[in-house]
Amino acid sequence: MGQRAPRRRGARRAALLAATMTASLAVGCTAHHGRPADDGRGESHSPTQSPSSGGTITAAGPVLAVKIDNVPEARPQTGLDAADIVYAEQVEGGLSRLMAVFATKLPKSVGPVRSARVSDLELLRQFDEPTLAFSGAQHKLLPLIAKAPLRSASPEQVSGAYYRGVKKSAPHNLYLRPDKLLSAAPGPAALTTGFRYGAAPAGGKPTASRTVRYPAARFTFSWSGDKHRWLVTEDGTPTVTTAGKRLAPATVVVQYVRIRKSRYHDVLGNNTPETVTVGSGKADVLRDGRTYSVDWKRQKATDGTEFTTSDGTPVNFAKGQVWVVFAKA
Secondary structure, eight states, rough: OOSOOOOSSSSHHHHHHHHHHHHHHHTTSOOOOSSSSSSSHHEEEHHHOOOOOOOOOOOOOOEEEEEEOOGGOOOOSSSGGGGGGGEEOOOGGGOOOOOOOESOOOOSOOOOOOOOOOOHHHHTTSSSEEEEEOOOOOTHHHHHHSSSSEEOTTTTTOOEEEOOSSSSSSSTTTTOOGGTTOOSOOOOOOSSSSSSEEOOOOOEEEEEEEEEEEEEEEEEEEEETTTTEEEEEEEEEEETTTTOHHHHHHSSEEEEEEEEEEEHHHHHHHHEEEEOOSSSEEEEETTEEEEEEEEEEOTTTTTEEEOTTSSSSSSOOOOSSSEEEEEEE
C-alpha cells in the first residue's frame, strides 16, 4: 500500500460532508450533544489493499466505528463478526472496551453500544471523516468529540438509529442499526489503517495460544488449524456472538503502547487511561499459527500504522478480520 497521498480537502471533503448531512437529517440527527446515555464508566487517501482479496481498490466513503461494551454482562455481543477490525483498549478499573470498525459489510445490528473515550479520537484520525457511534461520553470530553474530524452519532443525535434490547438490562442493552447511519458499506478502501495483506513473512514462532492481560480483563487467542483462525476467549469464556458464532480473527496484533493517565475520570472517581497510538514501539503479529515480533510506527495521527520486521520489511496480515489489542509497553 505504501505511503498515503496528501489530503485534498476541497471537493472530496465537501462531498463527504454533504452526504453525511443528508444521511443525518434523514434519521433525525441534530447538532446537539445532549446528556450522555451512558455514565462514562466505563480528506482523500491513496488507494489501499482489500483485506479480503489483497487487491488494490479506489477510496470510497467513511468507515463506521462503533464503541462496544465488553464487560461480562454485555456478552454475547451482536455484529462483531462482521467487523473488519476490532480494537481492544483498557478503560477504568482495568476493564476492557472494544471499538469495531466496519467497511466491507454492515450487519443488521451492532452492540451493546457504550461510551467513547479520549483515546478514540487519536485512533480515529487515521480515517477520513469516520462515523463514530457511541452512547455518550464524560461531559468534559464531549466538546472534543464535537470538534474532531468525524461524524458524531450518539443516541441524542440520531435517536432513530438505536434501540433497546430485551435480553439484557441497562446499560448493556443499547443496540445500533448501521443502515440508519450509512446507506451502504463504504468498501475496503476506507480502511486507511496502513495494514498490508498478503503472504506471511519468513520465520515466526509456532504459537498455539496467546493471552493478553489487563488488570481486570484478559484476552486469549487460540490457533485453530481447522478453521485457520484464532479463536477468541475473554475472561476464560469462549467469545461468541448472539447468533452463537465463535469470534475468530485471521490476524491478531498485540501492540505495545503507552497507557497513561488522562484528565478524565468516571463517576466513581476512577481515572480514565489514555492509550497513545501515535509514535513507535514493538508488537507481536499472530497469523497462520505463528507469532512474528515486529516494530510499529505511526508518525502522526492522520497516518496509518506501519508494521515492519527489524530490517524494515513490511509485514503482511492474513486476509480477514484483524484484532488489535493495545497492551502496556
